[in-house]
Amino acid sequence: MAGETSPGADRDAAVSASREVIELLEVLWNKGRDMASPAPVSSSQLRVLYVLDRDRPINLRTLGEVLGAAPSSVSRMCDRLDALGFVERSPSSSSRRELELRLSARGVSYLADLRTRREAALLGVISAMPSAERAALAAGLSSFRLAVEGAASEGSDDAAETA
Amino acid sequence: MAGETSPGADRDAAVSASREVIELLEVLWNKGRDMASPAPVSSSQLRVLYVLDRDRPINLRTLGEVLGAAPSSVSRMCDRLDALGFVERSPSSSSRRELELRLSARGVSYLADLRTRREAALLGVISAMPSAERAALAAGLSSFRLAVEGAASEGSDDAAETA
């Protein structure tokens, strides 16, 4: 549409910008994690909560696959999240050797609170952006998200697994 | 410019989209980390490499502050990164009680290799996006990055610390 100089130029720009912002956030985002109000949850535990929030209920083995973690690690992590009162383990109705893992009410409210505080931090950054770039960011990220989720569904492996 | 319905609507869209994509990547990106070719490096060690790549040389205490980690943790982590041959510890020229930490040649090439593989994974996703959204993503992220770095410079605290 607009004068494209080389066919891959805009792809490369998007790839570089993505990788750089991800690395920046890998340092900063983690730094803000443990300033939580109710109880500080480790980065690994937080990943468990994310998955449980999306796929609820889920058994232990499947959770491990989604996280890329060994069953024994997940089992121990659930011990602690259970002790914190964030996760509930109940026997599955379909098979007596499986568990049903789900967020407790406390887990749900912890996650909601964390998201509220993180979105407030993001708002501080995004408010400093020019309006046009802000709209571009929202449109670009929505499309990016669809593409990631599409890639994850297609093959059994997702984008990150290819890395 | 375009018909804005409510003043904060585009800000909220950008904030939500950002938070959601970050959470998605928090699970997926970490999953792909240890498929590295030369040697698998933990997520924490990788964060050290990022900082050393940007601010080189840096002393141990400052590195700890940037990471939000205690000096003892950083010291032990440097033991292992040193043993892996990724980081070099040398006495500072200015003060005999400080260290100068920097990436070794091997550390630099490891990081370059990891970035190449991760950018390839990102390219797979970004290639699936329509061209217009791809351009929007690149523009939006570049502006976002500037805003994050601006916020980090202004106050002594950055966006993530406010969370």
Added chain:
DNA sequence: TATTGTTATACTCTATAACTATA
């Protein structure tokens, strides 16, 4: 026999507190 989850053991990450050396 294959699968789900747990336990045993070992190593890394993390923090607080005590320590050494330098300023």
Added chain:
DNA sequence: TATAGTTATAGAGTATAACAATA
């Protein structure tokens, strides 16, 4: 005395291997 770094100890995250219970 204050600061830079290390070491001691303890708890959390991770994996492999061995185990119990179920299908």
